[in-house]
Amino acid sequence: MQTVFDGQSLITAEAIAGGLPRGKIEHHGEAFQTARAELALILHATQQQIEQHKDPAEITRRLTSHLSATRSKVHPDVWQALIPVVQNHPVMKYFLEDPLTRWSFTKPRGYSGDAQLLDYIYCDPHVAESVASASEIGKALYSHTKDVPSSIAARERRDLLTRYVDEIAAKNGPETEVLAIAAGHLREANRSAALAERRLKRWVALDQDPQSVGLIARDFQGTAVQAIDGSVRTMLTRGHKLGKFDFIYASGLYDYLQHNVAVKLTKTCLQMLKPNGIFLFANYAEGSSGAGYWETFMDWVLLLRSEVDMWNIINASVDRNTVEAQVYFGENRNVLYGVIQKRG
Numbered sequence: 001m002q003t004v005f006d007g008q009s010l011i012t013a014e015a016i017a018g019g020l021p022r023g024k025i026e027h028h029g030e031a032f033q034t035a036r037a038e039l040a041l042i043l044h045a046t047q048q049q050i051e052q053h054k055d056p057a058e059i060t061r062r063l064t065s066h067l068s069a070t071r072s073k074v075h076p077d078v079w080q081a082l083i084p085v086v087q088n089h090p091v092m093k094y095f096l097e098d099p100l101t102r103w104s105f106t107k108p109r110g111y112s113g114d115a116q117l118l119d120y121i122y123c124d125p126h127v128a129e130s131v132a133s134a135s136e137i138g139k140a141l142y143s144h145t146k147d148v149p150s151s152i153a154a155r156e157r158r159d160l161l162t163r164y165v166d167e168i169a170a171k172n173g174p175e176t177e178v179l180a181i182a183a184g185h186l187r188e189a190n191r192s193a194a195l196a197e198r199r200l201k202r203w204v205a206l207d208q209d210p211q212s213v214g215l216i217a218r219d220f221q222g223t224a225v226q227a228i229d230g231s232v233r234t235m236l237t238r239g240h241k242l243g244k245f246d247f248i249y250a251s252g253l254y255d256y257l258q259h260n261v262a263v264k265l266t267k268t269c270l271q272m273l274k275p276n277g278i279f280l281f282a283n284y285a286e287g288s289s290g291a292g293y294w295e296t297f298m299d300w301v302l303l304l305r306s307e308v309d310m311w312n313i314i315n316a317s318v319d320r321n322t323v324e325a326q327v328y329f330g331e332n333r334n335v336l337y338g339v340i341q342k343r344g
Contacts, residue, residue: 028078035074039082042066043089050094056137057144060095060293064148067292079295086296095297098141099127099134104298112300113252115184115212121151122158122187150290153334157251157282160330160337161188164280165203168247169194178203179245179272181235181265182253186216189225200224204242206235232257236264245272249280255302259313266317266340275344283310285329285336310338 042063049059067086071079086092096102100120109116119127123146131142145151161180165188169176176199180186183205194200202224205216208231216227230240232253248269254262262281269279283305284291294300310327317340318325324341 028075028081031075032078032081035070035078035082036085039070039085042070043086043091046091047089050091056140060141060144064290064293067296068289069292071292071295072287083296087299092297094137095141097135097138098145099130099138100142100145101298102138104294104300107299109209109211113255113302114209115207115215117300118154118184118187118252121146121154123155124185124187126185148290149332150284150288150294150334153284153330153332156330156332157335158188159191161249161251161280162191164247164249164278165189165192165200166194168278169199172246174199175201176247177201177243177245177274179242179248179269180205181232181248181250181269183207183216183227184212184252186220186225188251189220189223195223195225198224202226204228204245206230206240206242208232232261232265235268238268242272244274244277246274246277247280248272248277249282251280251282254281254283254305254313258303259309259316262313263316266313270318270323270340270342273342275342277342279340279342281313281338283336283338285334288334290334305336307336310336314338314340 046059046063049062070082074082096105100117103120104112104117107114116127120131120142131139134142165178168178176194178200180188180203184207186203186205189195189203189205195203203226205213205220205225205227207213207216207227207229210229213227213229216225220227228240228242234240250265250269253265257265266279266281273279284302286304286306286309288304291302291304294302307327307329314320314325314327322343324343325339327336327338329336
């Protein structure tokens with residue numbers, strides 16, 4: 001897959017899916033027909049529940065469970081062929097009343113997983129008006145989707161980043177320098193005591209989306225935050241002379257990067273660390289319960305990783321004798337964290 005993050009050619013679900021090893025669906029003809037028939041029954045039952053005005057949260061919970069089970073038992077080629085079957089079914093209209101699902105599926109900014117989608121997941125005040133204007137069904141659906149395990153994990157990830165920044169600033173003092181790669185709207189900075197108390201030298205927020213960069217520049221004007229329009233490609237080609245940092249993190253980016261690009265970026269970030277500096281990258285975990293729903297109703301494709309996958313990135317990026325490294329799960333095991341500390 002040609003990974004291009006340059007503010008103009010934004011990564012898409014098609015680009016990610018195109019980069020995954022796929023065979024021809026003709027090789028799975030019987031398996032596909034069986035799975036499609038089973039899926040048709042699931043969608044028909046969902047349609048009946050909708051017509052019977054069942055609780056939207058319960059409808060979504062059951063459907064997500066069925067989609068997860070289907071995704072886990074069929075071949076990846078078969079699953080890819082089933083996604084448009086779901087997206088072309090009449091039940092799609094119902095779930096698009098959820099503002100979170102609708103934003104993801106329609107991609108107003110032209111690509112998946114943008115910062116506004118995260119604002120819906122964070123229940124940020126910036127999306128309150130949009131949620132308030134949703135239909136009653138939409139509000140009921142959102143009250144469920146905002147609190148599924150993957151959404152809870154995203155909010156935990158945001159708060160964990162804030163803690164890292166504040167703890168590193170408390171240890172290193174007012175010369176602390178932080179770099180956020182693919183920063184989105186930098187919502188973790190809203191809760192940072194170190195930023196509020198001016199105990200940071202700079203917090204560089206790099207993002208490929210000019211809208212996100214503009215919002216950060218507006219919201220954090222007069223603080224240590226510096227918003228920069230930049231991308232993976234400019235990072236890898238050293239298009240920005242950003243200097244050295246005490247803490248560098250990429251909290252949502254690796255979900256879209258194939259292994260070889262992830263390794264190149266990790267190597268680059270490690271070279272930009274000061275002695276004893278820390279690099280953190282996060283990735284949604286293989287086996288996340290919501291993947292079936294994301295990939296169908298939200299049209300949101302992520303490259304899910306296992307602990308082994310995370311270690312493979314670390315081991316391919318650095319001499320383990322020069323760093324301290326760990327990989328760990330977040331509280332509900334939907335997100336994995338890789339943390340590398342450069343030895344002084």
